[in-house]
Amino acid sequence: MKGMGLVGAGVAGTAAAAPIFKDLDDLTSYDTNTKVNGGTMFPWWVKERPTHDPTVDVDWSVLDYKKGVGNMNPDFIALLWKGAAAQFYKDNEQARRKRWAEGAKTNKNGWTYKDIAFGSGLTTARSIARTVIPLEGWASEKDPLMSQTHGEYITPEVYGAPKYQGDPETNLRMIRSLLHFLGITRVGVVEIDNTTKKLFDNYVQFADVDYARQSDTSLPTLENSTPIQVKLFPNKVKYAIVWPIRQNATVAQLAQAQEEDGIFKGFPPITGKMGVYGGYMAEPVVACQLTHCLNWLGFEAVWDRRLGRDLSGMNVCTTAWGILGGNGELGRYGCATSPLFGNLFRRNCVIFTDLPLKPTPPIDAGIAKFCNTCKICADRCPSGSISTDSTPSYDVNVFQEKRGGKTWGNTTEVEGRNINHPGIKAYRTDWQGCMEYGGPHDCGICMAQCPFSNDNDAPIHTFVRATVGSTTALNGFYANMEKLFGYGNKNNSPEDWWNRNLVTWEKDFLYQKPSGKLF
Amino acid sequence: MFFIGIIFAVAITALLFWIFTKGISVRWYEWILGILGIALLYFAVINFHGGLYEHTTQAAWMYLLILGIPALILLGIPAYFVYKRKG
Numbered sequence: 001m002k003g004m005g006l007v008g009a010g011v012a013g014t015a016a017a018a019p020i021f022k023d024l025d026d027l028t029s030y031d032t033n034t035k036v037n038g039g040t041m042f043p044w045w046v047k048e049r050p051t052h053d054p055t056v057d058v059d060w061s062v063l064d065y066k067k068g069v070g071n072m073n074p075d076f077i078a079l080l081w082k083g084a085a086a087q088f089y090k091d092n093e094q095a096r097r098k099r100w101a102e103g104a105k106t107n108k109n110g111w112t113y114k115d116i117a118f119g120s121g122l123t124t125a126r127s128i129a130r131t132v133i134p135l136e137g138w139a140s141e142k143d144p145l146m147s148q149t150h151g152e153y154i155t156p157e158v159y160g161a162p163k164y165q166g167d168p169e170t171n172l173r174m175i176r177s178l179l180h181f182l183g184i185t186r187v188g189v190v191e192i193d194n195t196t197k198k199l200f201d202n203y204v205q206f207a208d209v210d211y212a213r214q215s216d217t218s219l220p221t222l223e224n225s226t227p228i229q230v231k232l233f234p235n236k237v238k239y240a241i242v243w244p245i246r247q248n249a250t251v252a253q254l255a256q257a258q259e260e261d262g263i264f265k266g267f268p269p270i271t272g273k274m275g276v277y278g279g280y281m282a283e284p285v286v287a288c289q290l291t292h293c294l295n296w297l298g299f300e301a302v303w304d305r306r307l308g309r310d311l312s313g314m315n316v317c318t319t320a321w322g323i324l325g326g327n328g329e330l331g332r333y334g335c336a337t338s339p340l341f342g343n344l345f346r347r348n349c350v351i352f353t354d355l356p357l358k359p360t361p362p363i364d365a366g367i368a369k370f371c372n373t374c375k376i377c378a379d380r381c382p383s384g385s386i387s388t389d390s391t392p393s394y395d396v397n398v399f400q401e402k403r404g405g406k407t408w409g410n411t412t413e414v415e416g417r418n419i420n421h422p423g424i425k426a427y428r429t430d431w432q433g434c435m436e437y438g439g440p441h442d443c444g445i446c447m448a449q450c451p452f453s454n455d456n457d458a459p460i461h462t463f464v465r466a467t468v469g470s471t472t473a474l475n476g477f478y479a480n481m482e483k484l485f486g487y488g489n490k491n492n493s494p495e496d497w498w499n500r501n502l503v504t505w506e507k508d509f510l511y512q513k514p515s516g517k518l519f
Numbered sequence: 520m521f522f523i524g525i526i527f528a529v530a531i532t533a534l535l536f537w538i539f540t541k542g543i544s545v546r547w548y549e550w551i552l553g554i555l556g557i558a559l560l561y562f563a564v565i566n567f568h569g570g571l572y573e574h575t576t577q578a579a580w581m582y583l584l585i586l587g588i589p590a591l592i593l594l595g596i597p598a599y600f601v602y603k604r605k606g
């Protein structure tokens with residue numbers, strides 16, 4: 001890219017007083033402060049931790065996703081289908097229809113047909129996006145739809161260009177620069193080594209292949225569903241690029257249960273879910289764009305998602321990768337919590353690549369310690385599916401007793417495997433309890449109610465977060481203040497949101513704040 | 520937030536102008552209390568404004584109450600002493 005000068009001689013005089021980008025390489029690394037675009041990209045109180053050592057203790061000699069029923073792996077999907085066939089699922093669907101019919105009939109705030117139509121419309125659009133955006137799944141396979149342009153495969157050699165060279169830190173800045181342009185303000189990197197290989201399930205096999213593809217071997221999944229083919233994952237692909245897609249905080253705040261009685265009791269208005277599905281839609285779009293760019297650069301890009309062009313794909317627990325790459329800490333509610341937008345992670349997205357990248361370590365913003373005293377998500381979970389313990393535990397069966405040992409979500413019943421992974425010292429979630437209630441589809445309260453999920457317009461939030469990141473001394477006080485100050489006080493009106501002043505409203509960003517500013 | 524800053528800047532300038540042109544004597548500890556009071560009042564107002572913008576109305580009013588009342592007390596003490604001396 002050298003020689004593509006952006007500043008010509010004619011503007012040299014004016015450019016003398018302004019930042020000068022000599023070429024595209026310069027543009028991607030214009031910030032000479034290595035602590036900024038090559039650093040954590042978080043405020044000073046967010047500390048870096050050693051590699052693969054997040055704020056929850058992980059016993060890497062025990063943790064192995066090949067032994068668990070991993071979140072999003074085919075066994076888990078099979079479990080979801082089992083749940084979907086269960087009576088409670090049908091009952092939930094009936095109850096939902098009743099709520100929607102009543103809301104639409106009475107024009108109930110947050111449940112009008114407009115709310116239902118738009119909440120559901122974003123949901124179905126997101127499902128279609130996963131199928132029709134062709135790069136979802138096996139993006140790196142030499143597929144005519146994906147990797148060709150004007151009838152030729154995309155490689156630098158086609159254009160007579162030398163192989164792209166860049167040191168790992170420059171490459172990280174380049175990827176961050178691109179993704180920031182696409183609306184993503186924080187990007188991390190995790191190295192695939194013998195430790196992180198434990199985060200892949202049985203359906204992935206590492207091999208000396210040029211690009212990721214299916215093998216000839218199939219493995220059965222649970223419940224005798226169709227066996228699926230084992231994926232061959234190239235040994236040369238050594239890095240995971242991880243970035244969060246967040247939910248819009250204002251809309252998320254509408255996801256609060258507002259009724260004490262009747263059929264709406266304990267269920268938040270559907271308007272509050274619009275951020276969820278808006279966010280889901282963003283993932284395939286951004287991942288597709290990044291994948292194409294990496295392919296053009298001459299590198300592999302393997303996306304984790306299911307439903308690729310061959311209706312297969314490779315599922316990994318993206319939360320784990322996101323936490324190891326420093327996007328957040330593991331929160332009490334069972335997924336990642338960001339120092340800047342709390343539980344409003346619509347998704348930690350992952351693309352695996354062979355582009356050399358500087359890994360970014362896990363972070364410590366004081367969140368895991370704050371969870372020990374906070375418990376707000378657990379207290380407000382309508383189904384009691386989040387642990388209320390005061391210390392995390394390696395025990396994966398904390399909800400087993402409550403369920404009389406009979407559960408498909410949290411026991412050793414499933415081929416001796418467990419949906420909550422052994423080897424992590426964490427607070428456990430009763431996934432079955434959540435699903436039986438109708439969550440997360442009809443709920444999502446735990447995401448909106450976290451103190452870290454609050455928007456950042458009142459400067460006091462920054463003050464509190466900086467303190468929490470530095471000391472645990474005030475954690476109990478802050479958690480109580482959160483309740484006293486009425487965060488999550490059920491007063492937000494979806495109808496007010498529909499009528500916000502669009503001329504002055506600055507908070508309709510789908511992914512993250514466009515400026516990248518944190519507060 | 521920008522306009523809150525402007526309003527505070529104008530009000531502080533007017534206050535200082537009044538103190539110096541009228542030759543009002545302000546003791547060192549009254550300066551300290553006054554500066555702390557203004558800083559706390561400013562913090563109360565920007566958090567009130569931020570809370571309203573976040574759609575967290577109860578929190579907004581709590582900030583005004585919990586931060587604003589001590590701010591007014593801090594400002595009231597030097598104002599009272601100055602008034603007494605002047606009167």
Ligand code: SF4
Nearest residue numbers: 381434439443444446
């Ligand atoms: S989504 Fe599930 S875990 Fe979260 S609050 Fe609702 S029922 Fe509880």
Ligand code: SF4
Nearest residue numbers: 331371374375377450
């Ligand atoms: S609500 Fe509290 S306990 Fe739950 S994840 Fe957030 S900080 Fe942790």
